[in-house]
Amino acid sequence: MASTGQHSGPLLEMENVSVNFPAKRPYPFSRKRWIQAVTDVTLQVAEGETFGVVGESGCGKSTLANAMIGMVRPTAGTVRFQGEEIYSLAPRAFKNIRRNMQMIFQDPFSSLNPRFSVYEIIREPLYIRGGASESAMKAKVLELLKLVGLDEDDLYRNPSDFSGGQRQRIGIARAIILNPRFLVCDEPVSALDVSVHAQILNLLMEIQGSLNLTYVFISHNLAVVHNICQNMVVMYLGMTMESGPSEAIFANPLHPYTQALLAAVLDIDVQRSRERVLLKGDTPSPIDPPEGCRFWQRCPSAMNGCVTVPAELVEVEPAHYVACHLVSGFSSEQMAIGLHRPVSGQSRG
Numbered sequence: 001m002a003s004t005g006q007h008s009g010p011l012l013e014m015e016n017v018s019v020n021f022p023a024k025r026p027y028p029f030s031r032k033r034w035i036q037a038v039t040d041v042t043l044q045v046a047e048g049e050t051f052g053v054v055g056e057s058g059c060g061k062s063t064l065a066n067a068m069i070g071m072v073r074p075t076a077g078t079v080r081f082q083g084e085e086i087y088s089l090a091p092r093a094f095k096n097i098r099r100n101m102q103m104i105f106q107d108p109f110s111s112l113n114p115r116f117s118v119y120e121i122i123r124e125p126l127y128i129r130g131g132a133s134e135s136a137m138k139a140k141v142l143e144l145l146k147l148v149g150l151d152e153d154d155l156y157r158n159p160s161d162f163s164g165g166q167r168q169r170i171g172i173a174r175a176i177i178l179n180p181r182f183l184v185c186d187e188p189v190s191a192l193d194v195s196v197h198a199q200i201l202n203l204l205m206e207i208q209g210s211l212n213l214t215y216v217f218i219s220h221n222l223a224v225v226h227n228i229c230q231n232m233v234v235m236y237l238g239m240t241m242e243s244g245p246s247e248a249i250f251a252n253p254l255h256p257y258t259q260a261l262l263a264a265v266l267d268i269d270v271q272r273s274r275e276r277v278l279l280k281g282d283t284p285s286p287i288d289p290p291e292g293c294r295f296w297q298r299c300p301s302a303m304n305g306c307v308t309v310p311a312e313l314v315e316v317e318p319a320h321y322v323a324c325h326l327v328s329g330f331s332s333e334q335m336a337i338g339l340h341r342p343v344s345g346q347s348r349g
């Protein structure tokens with residue numbers, strides 16, 4: 001039986017999840033190619049925590065989020081919510097469990113239907129579920145309006161009357177109307193004016209406390225993730241580069257990609273003993289990504305082995321995992337054939 005609430009393990013678990021999308025063929029008879037949006041991601045989100053997902057644009061954050069909440073069926077791997085394998089559930093059980101998982105979207109300008117009033121937008125999930133009278137729905141919507149810092153007078157206005165921050169408040173009210181346990185916040189402030197970032201983040205934190213919610217917080221900003229997340233994963237081209245407690249990753253970032261992201265937001269040399277890592281170039285295409293480490297083309301420390309040998313995640317301290325040959329090293333046989341030597345022509349620093 002789904003959603004008993006008696007499950008004692010992590011609230012959400014992803015095991016070796018991959019999501020591929022078919023890529024457009026450049027010409028009719030070319031071979032079929034796949035966009036490898038997410039590859040082999042394993043993670044656990046504990047009840048009540050805020051779990052961060054960071055990485056540059058296109059690294060697969062939203063695809064991962066959609067796979068978490070039952071919106072995109074993984075090509076491989078399993079997603080368990082409250083111990084239930086969500087993609088193996090019968091439609092009715094799936095629908096029931098799915099109500100516990102909601103999403104707050106990046107862009108409150110396009111995610112709210114401009115023809116609906118605030119009341120209709122917030123009420124809609126309850127309306128679709130059915131079983132509540134109009135007066136009960138109105139009372140609930142009013143309660144939520146107050147909770148997210150909007151006014152009763154706003155009830156019958158349209159989204160176009162509101163600022164970005166206010167629209168995101170409407171999106172938040174809508175996301176929590178079915179009393180979910182799990183909320184994915186997909187870059188909830190990145191489309192908003194910087195002046196309202198803190199207000200929206202504070203609101204999300206208050207709501208988490210009062211409704212006992214579990215969050216997955218997606219961002220390209222490591223500093224924000226560090227402030228609000230207990231655990232996190234750093235993704236690059238669909239794969240996990242580093243994961244673990246945010247404190248450990250901030251205190252001891254080991255993957256050159258994490259170091260580069262940190263250096264970019266903090267504007268400091270995160271590893272004083274090493275040269276500062278600056279990210280050059282763009283993320284390569286997720287169609288036919290590199291067979292070795294996916295980061296090697298942009299890595300200032302790439303070695304020959306990084307080009308061909310995939311980097312496995314290794315645990316470097318309790319719960320802190322890194323997928324990097326610099327950390328895990330090469331075997332003596334691999335060193336004998338020069339896999340530890342720098343890639344020729346690769347720029348340093």
Ligand SMILES: Nc1ncnc2c1ncn2[C@@H]1O[C@H](COP(=O)(O)OP(=O)(O)OP(=O)(O)O)[C@@H](O)[C@H]1O
Pocket residue numbers: 021022035036037055056057058059060061062063064220286
């Ligand atoms: N439905 C889809 N069909 C085909 N390709 C897709 C689809 N959704 C995502 N992609 C591709 O998968 C890759 C990952 O996209 P995704 O939106 O998950 O990245 P993201 O990290 O959320 O990026 P952003 O920070 O820009 O939101 C991209 O190359 C994207 O073009």
Ligand SMILES: [Mg+2]
Pocket residue numbers: 061062063186
């Ligand atoms: Mg996205």
